[in-house]
Amino acid sequence: MNVLDPALLNRCIHCGICLATCPTYDLTQHERHSPRGRLNLMKSVLHGEIKPTRAFAEEMYDCLGCLACETSCPAGIEYGQLLETSRSLSEEHGSLDSPLRCLLRRIFLREVFTRPRLLRFLGRLVRVAQLLRLSDLLTASGIPLLLPASFRAALQLSPPISPLFSDRLIRPLEKPARTTRRVALLTGCVQDLIYAEINRDTADLLLAAGCEVVTPPVQPCCGSLHAHQGDLTTSRELARRLIRLFPPADFDAIISNAGGCGSHLRQFSHLLALDPEFSDSAILWDSKIRDIHEFLFEISWSPPSSLTSMKKxxxxxxxxxxxxxxxxxxxxxxxxxxxxxxxxxxxxxxxxxxxxxxxxxxxxxxxxxxxxxxxxxxxxxxxxxxxxxxxxxxxxxxxxxxxxxxxxxxxxxxxxxxxxxxxxxxxxxxxxxxxxxxx
Ligand code: SF4
Ligand code: SF4
The missing domain is CATH 3.40.50 (Rossmann fold)
Structure with missing residues (x-):
């Protein structure tokens, strides 16, 4: 059972400074589409004045979760935590349930994005379909016009799948000529499927910075997708799996190169605070997580300064x-x-x-x-x-x-x-x- 934290909610002093930085409020100018409006709705749920109804859930999912309101808030609101709890409350109450939505959530959140080998297998199937240009045939058939807007958006986004995934580009252990640090590299799930080369680039930079790089070929999703979609149970399970795979005491740093994943990866101590087996290692985990830029900057690494072109x-x-x-x-x-x-x-x-x-x-x-x-x-x-x-x-x-x-x-x-x-x-x-x- 997930419960909204009254101490976090009560930090809001209703000043409205966050409104100017909120993209959804900017688009509609409706108070309920602003951080302050959403926090008021959360308070009403907390105090039992309203239930987490469909309207409440829709408002929580209408929020981008961009966290611009956290940056602008003078009271230090931890909006992201409150949003995740509100979405998980909505899921517990089945506020948005429909047979299709439940099926899609089960397939993607519980089955596909918890099984990295299955995800890669599906990625390979999509790549074959892309090589055969099946999506062009589908578009030409006019079928997408009959599908919901979300499916059409997915078809339009459908990025080229990488020819090789991270396990074929990065060895499980790579060492520089002279090692100064030992780090773990997280390869992600979407990143692994469509931008595996970025993971290779990251490993190369870490080697250039004198780090021994540990990159297990099969890694679970970090669970940020699940947390953002109100499935905190699966998100917690994935956090435990990552901690087991990368015992934080074994590394000087655990490196992420994806902004979205990194933000979630720093929250494991909060996510697993009530887990007697994992709470201590989750605190250590949080202290070891580094974004790649942050890490390189911290250790004062610099790229080569030689010019390679005449024109900037x-x-x-x-x-x-x-x-x-x-x-x-x-x-x-x-x-x-x-x-x-x-x-x-x-x-x-x-x-x-x-x-x-x-x-x-x-x-x-x-x-x-x-x-x-x-x-x-x-x-x-x-x-x-x-x-x-x-x-x-x-x-x-x-x-x-x-x-x-x-x-x-x-x-x-x-x-x-x-x-x-x-x-x-x-x-x-x-x-x-x-x-x-x-x-
Ligand atoms: S800026 Fe912070 S305190 Fe002010 S209304 Fe927004 S969330 Fe509340
Ligand atoms: S997370 Fe972004 S969209 Fe949501 S309330 Fe905050 S600023 Fe607005």
């Missing part, structure tokens, strides 16, 4: 909500990127405003997500940049989709890819290009 490339930075608002990591990615001599960086106007990806929000609320994406792509267009860097797979995918749909020529990359490219170009002695692992 104009780049811009979009902040991932869960890196910026969730993990409070603001300067490290920018500082690292600014050390690359081939680029001239600006920060995108409204860089901390959600792009509409927000986990699976672009599938569940395609119209709102599309409005936010248009706003983001307009800023990208006027920035004049030819490259945009962002540190979250969901944002990357959303920006790539938006740029493609709006005919904008811009390369969307993860910062670690640019840092790894610079290392490869410089061919420094501490850095060697990887070879694909033979099967």
């Amino acid at each position: 490339i104009r780049g811009t930075i979009h902040e991932s909500c869960h890196l910026y608002h969730g993990q409070k990591i603001r300067t490290a990615p920018q500082e690292l990127l600014r050390q690359l001599p081939d680029y001239e960086w600006s920060v995108l106007p409204e860089s901390t405003w959600c792009c509409g990806s927000a986990g699976i929000y672009n599938l569940t609320h395609p119209a709102t997500a599309e409005a936010l994406l248009r706003r983001k792509i307009n800023h990208l267009r006027t920035s004049g940049a030819s490259i945009v860097a962002t540190a979250n797979p969901g944002c990357l995918l959303q920006l790539q989709t938006g740029a493609r749909k709006q005919g904008l020529q811009v390369e969307c990359v993860h910062p670690v890819t640019l840092l790894a490219r610079a290392c490869r170009s410089a061919s420094s002695s501490s850095f060697s290009a990887h070879e694909t692992i033979a099967s």
Whole structure:
């Protein structure tokens, strides 16, 4: 049973400062679509004035979970925790239940995203379908027009699946010439399927920084998807599995390169606070979790400073909500990127405003997500940049989709890819290009 924490809720002093930073309030100007409005609804549920009805649940899922309200709140509201509890209360009450929704939740949350081998198997099937261009045939048939908007949004997003996943690109243990630290690398689930090369880039940077890198070939999902969808039971189970796989005492740091996952991975001590077996190791786990940029910055690692091109490339930075608002990591990615001599960086106007990806929000609320994406792509267009860097797979995918749909020529990359490219170009002695692992 999940219960809203009155101490957290009572921190809200109703000042309304957060309203100006809330994308859903900005779109509708309705108080109930604002952080303050949603917190008032939560209070009403806590005090038994209303039940977690369908209307309550819809409001909780209408929120992007972008956490911009946490950044702007002078009272230090921990909105993310309250939102997850509210969604899980809604699920406990079956407020949004329908046979199709229950089936989809069971298949994806309980079966697919708890079994990494099954997820990879499905990923391979999708890749075969993509190579055969089956989605073009489906679109030409007109069938998608008969499907709900969420399915059409999923078809449009459908990213190219990586030809090789992380287990074929990264060995379970890789060592630099001289080891100074031992770290674990989390490869993620969506990241592993569509951006496995980013994981390879991350491993290369860690090696260049003198770290021994431990990357188990099969890793469970971190459970952030489950927590955001109100399934805290499965999320807790996945947290336990990760702690068993990566005993935190064995590592100097546990590295994540996905803003959304990292934000959740730092919450295990809260998630497992009442678990007598895991609560202590969850506290240690939280102390060892590092975002890759944060880690490289902390150990004062720098990319090579040699110029490789005569003309500087104009780049811009979009902040991932869960890196910026969730993990409070603001300067490290920018500082690292600014050390690359081939680029001239600006920060995108409204860089901390959600792009509409927000986990699976672009599938569940395609119209709102599309409005936010248009706003983001307009800023990208006027920035004049030819490259945009962002540190979250969901944002990357959303920006790539938006740029493609709006005919904008811009390369969307993860910062670690640019840092790894610079290392490869410089061919420094501490850095060697990887070879694909033979099967
Ligand atoms: S800024 Fe914080 S205290 Fe003020 S209304 Fe928003 S959540 Fe409440
Ligand atoms: S998480 Fe984002 S969308 Fe939700 S209330 Fe806060 S600012 Fe608004």
